[in-house]
Amino acid sequence: MSDTVDFLIIGGGPAGLAAATLADELGLSTLVLDEQSEPGGQIYRGIETVHPKTLSLLGEDYGQGAEIAQAFRKSGAAYKPDASVWRVDEDGMVAYSHNGKGATAKGRRLLIATGAMERPVPIPGWTLPGVMTAGGAQVLLKSAGVVPSGRVVVAGCGPLALLVTQQLVTAGVNVAALLETTRIGDYFSAARHLPKALRARNYLSKGMKMRRSIRAAGVAIHSGVEKLAAIGDNRVQSVSFQSGGSQSEIPVDSLLLHFGVAPNTQITRQVGCDHEWYEAQRYWRPIRNEWGATNCDAIAVAGDGGGIDGAVAAALTGRLAALDAAHRHGVIDSVERDRRATPIRAELGIHSAIRPLLDALFTPPRDICAPKDNETIVCRCEEVSVSDLREAITLGAMGPNQLKSFTRCGMGPCQGRMCGLTVAELIAEANGEPVENVGYYRIRPPIKPVTLGELASMSD
Amino acid sequence: MFRRLHEPDGQSVSIDFEGEIINVAAGETVAAAVLAAGAEHSRTTPVTGATRLPFCMMGACFDCLMEIDGIPNRQACMVRVENGMKVRRQEGKRRLEA
Amino acid sequence: MFGAAVAYGLARDGVSTIMLDGADGSLRAARGNFGLVWVQSKGLGLQRYADWSRESAHLWEDFAADLRDSAGIDVNHQNGGGLNLLLSDEERENYRRNIDIMRQQAGADGYDCEIIERDEIQKMVPGLRVGEGVAGGSFGPHDGHVNPLKMLRALHRGFTQLSGRYFPCNEVNHISHDGGVFVAKSAGNRFTAPKIVLACGHGITKLAPMVGLNTPIRPQRGQVLVTERIEATVEMALGSIRQTDEGGFMFGNSEEETGFDDGTTLPVTRNIAARAVKAFPQLENVRLVRNWGCIRVLTPDKCAIYDESETMPGAYVATSHSGVTLGAVNARHISRWVSTGDTPPNFDQFSARRFDVPATA
Ligand SMILES: Cc1cc2nc3c(=O)[nH]c(=O)nc-3n(C[C@H](O)[C@H](O)[C@H](O)COP(=O)(O)OP(=O)(O)OC[C@H]3O[C@@H](n4cnc5c(N)ncnc54)[C@H](O)[C@@H]3O)c2cc1C
Numbered sequence A: 001m002s003d004t005v006d007f008l009i010i011g012g013g014p015a016g017l018a019a020a021t022l023a024d025e026l027g028l029s030t031l032v033l034d035e036q037s038e039p040g041g042q043i044y045r046g047i048e049t050v051h052p053k054t055l056s057l058l059g060e061d062y063g064q065g066a067e068i069a070q071a072f073r074k075s076g077a078a079y080k081p082d083a084s085v086w087r088v089d090e091d092g093m094v095a096y097s098h099n100g101k102g103a104t105a106k107g108r109r110l111l112i113a114t115g116a117m118e119r120p121v122p123i124p125g126w127t128l129p130g131v132m133t134a135g136g137a138q139v140l141l142k143s144a145g146v147v148p149s150g151r152v153v154v155a156g157c158g159p160l161a162l163l164v165t166q167q168l169v170t171a172g173v174n175v176a177a178l179l180e181t182t183r184i185g186d187y188f189s190a191a192r193h194l195p196k197a198l199r200a201r202n203y204l205s206k207g208m209k210m211r212r213s214i215r216a217a218g219v220a221i222h223s224g225v226e227k228l229a230a231i232g233d234n235r236v237q238s239v240s241f242q243s244g245g246s247q248s249e250i251p252v253d254s255l256l257l258h259f260g261v262a263p264n265t266q267i268t269r270q271v272g273c274d275h276e277w278y279e280a281q282r283y284w285r286p287i288r289n290e291w292g293a294t295n296c297d298a299i300a301v302a303g304d305g306g307g308i309d310g311a312v313a314a315a316l317t318g319r320l321a322a323l324d325a326a327h328r329h330g331v332i333d334s335v336e337r338d339r340r341a342t343p344i345r346a347e348l349g350i351h352s353a354i355r356p357l358l359d360a361l362f363t364p365p366r367d368i369c370a371p372k373d374n375e376t377i378v379c380r381c382e383e384v385s386v387s388d389l390r391e392a393i394t395l396g397a398m399g400p401n402q403l404k405s406f407t408r409c410g411m412g413p414c415q416g417r418m419c420g421l422t423v424a425e426l427i428a429e430a431n432g433e434p435v436e437n438v439g440y441y442r443i444r445p446p447i448k449p450v451t452l453g454e455l456a457s458m459s460d
Numbered sequence B: 001m002f003r004r005l006h007e008p009d010g011q012s013v014s015i016d017f018e019g020e021i022i023n024v025a026a027g028e029t030v031a032a033a034v035l036a037a038g039a040e041h042s043r044t045t046p047v048t049g050a051t052r053l054p055f056c057m058m059g060a061c062f063d064c065l066m067e068i069d070g071i072p073n074r075q076a077c078m079v080r081v082e083n084g085m086k087v088r089r090q091e092g093k094r095r096l097e098a
Numbered sequence C: 001m002f003g004a005a006v007a008y009g010l011a012r013d014g015v016s017t018i019m020l021d022g023a024d025g026s027l028r029a030a031r032g033n034f035g036l037v038w039v040q041s042k043g044l045g046l047q048r049y050a051d052w053s054r055e056s057a058h059l060w061e062d063f064a065a066d067l068r069d070s071a072g073i074d075v076n077h078q079n080g081g082g083l084n085l086l087l088s089d090e091e092r093e094n095y096r097r098n099i100d101i102m103r104q105q106a107g108a109d110g111y112d113c114e115i116i117e118r119d120e121i122q123k124m125v126p127g128l129r130v131g132e133g134v135a136g137g138s139f140g141p142h143d144g145h146v147n148p149l150k151m152l153r154a155l156h157r158g159f160t161q162l163s164g165r166y167f168p169c170n171e172v173n174h175i176s177h178d179g180g181v182f183v184a185k186s187a188g189n190r191f192t193a194p195k196i197v198l199a200c201g202h203g204i205t206k207l208a209p210m211v212g213l214n215t216p217i218r219p220q221r222g223q224v225l226v227t228e229r230i231e232a233t234v235e236m237a238l239g240s241i242r243q244t245d246e247g248g249f250m251f252g253n254s255e256e257e258t259g260f261d262d263g264t265t266l267p268v269t270r271n272i273a274a275r276a277v278k279a280f281p282q283l284e285n286v287r288l289v290r291n292w293g294c295i296r297v298l299t300p301d302k303c304a305i306y307d308e309s310e311t312m313p314g315a316y317v318a319t320s321h322s323g324v325t326l327g328a329v330n331a332r333h334i335s336r337w338v339s340t341g342d343t344p345p346n347f348d349q350f351s352a353r354r355f356d357v358p359a360t361a
């Protein structure tokens, strides 16, 4: 037997929580499924349990998550944590694992709010122990108060790289260097996006301030970094890079990488939503209308899973989707829906204004998207290298799916999350065609591994 | 490679990591506990036997696979520690239980 | 798989060959199949096809060696016989009846497949505990398996190294016959050749009439499940539960009349998982990592169709389910038929004319 609700939400980050809170207020029966153990999603991870000493390191933006989580807890929306969704059907049926048991739930309307993941960073040596994503290091800090010991280098681009560096420095971590692939010149060219909004100006000055305080704490900042590589035998021992024409190598105990985030499209792809290529940040996103609705009749997308716009915008798009759900269920008419949407859209407009700036400033570099070095691993699960893929492309594997058959790239447990973007870029580069023509893996269920026993014992 | 900012206070639990009993903070993930315990690797890959540690900490990369309470290939970054839990490295391909 | 095997065989024989193929998202049975070289259930109603499958199974060892030489890829061919598990008394009884019919049909040629008991099964799969629910099995000595993805890759690499030319993303939408040459057109290109082989699975339905052939085929969906890698436990080829050389277990095959929808459904997946756990209870906590639907190419009697056009000689059609099993005969006999006109004995039995209903009874 499966629970049927008016509004089923996958994902308990800001988008899902805000959507649930509003939907409940509007009288829809609402259920949130999330694979984590507490609300908050990636950004507000550990928000309800964070150690007070850690909280003070994380800054005020993180603290805002508590409000969203509290409002959600106070609402009547049902919440099922530790529920890992592995299959979604177009009619709003969702199959998930919970405490080792398979279960289903059905939403008359389904909201996919599964957020984003950090862009995979195929540099030489990125599979070595000691190399981690900067976001991963932040999760460790937020949820466990655990930080890298010894010498740490943070490399990449994007607001999170700066933020994590600063948080680690504040926590007393020995960050030897911040290696930015962004060039100083990029900051100037980004500046032409400035007049768009005052908030953008604040944002940029906040970033500049962060850079200054990081530098003041003794962290060397290198800009315009290229040819990053992690070096070591059974663990990372140093990081090498080029900057300003000269080659350097820094000994490290931990290398934290970050090159921005990309929507996690596993579920939207599996269920059959149409996607489009977003050239500015080089990722795919589901095609949505102004309420987040997709081409699948029962399904909407909110938050970063629909395109990267940050936590505040995520909550706003969650609310829009909730209004639309209430309208579709006949709870409010279109006039009421639109009336309530107006202030939300106004706020959203302000937040989106900084997008062009961030996109211009933090474009993922070419050699991260399509790695040059032949030995570099692209598929971490099946250990498929750039040269394996190049050979299959020359044999005529013209798309990601054929390439997968030829090389096993993308066939491991992560289901292509770590290699999907890279594979498309490599094919596009080899064949001289745009990535959007190359396409993506056909994502099949289960999007999270599920045991045969769980599956076998499921009821209708 | 990792350390704790503050020792697990009142609410600590103990788990068995590769035969060694370690004290960890209640509520944290197995991946966090194993990293804080200074593990050099948490699994070896089934293809080449290379060593790995958790990479993404958010359930995406599957590099944190470990054997937890006898069940192989579990995502250590998605499982919370429990008192008395037995945690082992995932060495290569999993085996079937007898 | 059919096309790649024939093309490989042609290139091997030194025939200048072009292979045209569809785009990345095309329906491809070759990408989703199970990897069995399977004889025991083949040819009910057409003995020639049973013989053909068995011949191919016997040629497979040479074929695998050949692929290793020309492509440098070991496709992991195993031919220690194949076992089909029967999970209820009813299944066992039905299968037994089938064996009787096949044996009768084969007559003097013989049909080597027999029902075996649980304890014998247990001896054949020492690495796994056979479940209580297993009511028996059918053992075919000619059966075996290969790694189908390595096979596909080996065919492609071998073909290219033998100077074959491969044109992906050139789905053919028109064929004409003009002054002794065939002209095949795709969206952007035009290819000419004195001979043309249609081995494009479901694409044949549209193209065959353009060369004066009628090839009745229909789609049937099979859902397949594959698990995480596990230390090697089963070497034997099993009918619907197979461990690949990489370690993953594969389960399947459903037979669903759902047209060209290659999606998956929860109820069917669940039944496949339940059967797997019933057969081998130790698989209970093994994780499923992928699940897909794959569209079979089925002829009305489930046996192969090989035809040459009467009105446009030089145009051939080659199609069937079981492209893996038939890989060896396709690469050897069918390519020879196309290049020299030599046919194996009683080859006309494979013509689609067998489906023509006589005008009056
Ligand atoms: C679930 C399942 C399990 C199976 N298990 C086994 C097994 O265990 N053993 C076994 O022997 N067989 C098995 N098979 C069958 C085997 O996979 C197929 O027999 C084989 O792949 C069929 O080969 P094909 O060339 O006819 O079709 P495909 O391999 O599908 O190839 C058709 C090709 O034609 C191309 N094409 C289509 N139209 C055009 C056009 N107009 N122009 C140009 N190109 C075109 C397509 O892009 C494609 O590449 C299985 C099949 C299924 C569905």
Ligand code: FES
Pocket (backbone or CB within 6 Å): B031, B054, B055, B056, B057, B058, B059, B060, B061, B062, B063, B064, B065, B075, B076, B077, B078
């Ligand atoms: S560390 Fe990436 S999935 Fe656990």
